[in-house]
Every structure is written in C-alpha cells, then in structure tokens.
Amino acid sequence: MSLKERLNGDFKEAMKAKDKVRKDTINFVRAAIKQTEVDTREEVDDQGIAAILAKQVKMRKDALADFEAAGRQDMLDQYKAEIDVLMEYMPQQLTEEEMLSIVKQTAADLGIEEGSGRASMGKLMGPVMGKVKGLADGNDVKNIVLKFLG
Numbered sequence: 001m002s003l004k005e006r007l008n009g010d011f012k013e014a015m016k017a018k019d020k021v022r023k024d025t026i027n028f029v030r031a032a033i034k035q036t037e038v039d040t041r042e043e044v045d046d047q048g049i050a051a052i053l054a055k056q057v058k059m060r061k062d063a064l065a066d067f068e069a070a071g072r073q074d075m076l077d078q079y080k081a082e083i084d085v086l087m088e089y090m091p092q093q094l095t096e097e098e099m100l101s102i103v104k105q106t107a108a109d110l111g112i113e114e115g116s117g118r119a120s121m122g123k124l125m126g127p128v129m130g131k132v133k134g135l136a137d138g139n140d141v142k143n144i145v146l147k148f149l150g
Contacts, residue, residue, distance in 0.1 A: 003046045003089060004033065025085040029056060050091055050134040057086050094136045099144050102131055107148065115150035
C-alpha cells in the first residue's frame, strides 16, 4: 500500500472515529500533496510525500517556540499532537549515533578531519543532507556536524 493510499484510508478512519486532530492533520497533508501534484502536473510518489511530511513537521516544530513565547499552551498542545500524527507516516528517523556515523563517513570521503572548524561546515552539510534527506531533521544534522567540526 502506498503512503498516499494509507493517508486516504486513515483519513476515513479518523472521520468515522471523530478524531478531529488526526482528521485535520491528515487533511492538511492531503491538501499539500494535491497542491504539489497540481503545481508539478505529476503524481507524487512515496519519496515526494515523505518530503512533504518532513516540511509539515518542520513548519510545526518551528512554530512551537513562538507559541511557547506567547504563552499559547492550547496551540502548543495542538501542534505537538499534529507532529505526533505526522511522525507516524514519516520513515524511521535516524538516531544521533547513526547521524554521527554518516557525518564521520562523509567527512572521511571528503578529506575533512574532525575538529577542523566551521570553515568546513558548508562542504560537509550539503553531502550529509543528501544522504539523510527525509530521515533526519536538518537542525539535528547541523548540530551534529557542528559538534563534529568542533
């Protein structure tokens, strides 16, 4: 079953169960998929849907800090619930150790040594992000690369 079919099936189940958060979240994703398909005039595959999901999660995570600063606990709780729903459809995320291993391997391939400083940040981030796309949050990868570079 494709990710798109799973989303459609889960949307119907959420409607039957009257699970508003789940229904609305899945509906946002379905709308984003449809918009992408209209814009590109191509059907989105599972990898494309994973990218859309990652973008949706990132948007919500970025908004969490703003809601916390504004004291909007209601919105904070809603966005956290939406993130939980979205994460169910995301590919299994890499652990910190797995990301560090990829960073070390990529650095070795590029001839970048551990502790070489921020000057190598740009050279390393691009290739690493290409390898972990959809499997790790960009901010987490950035933090690990910074730690690696010292």
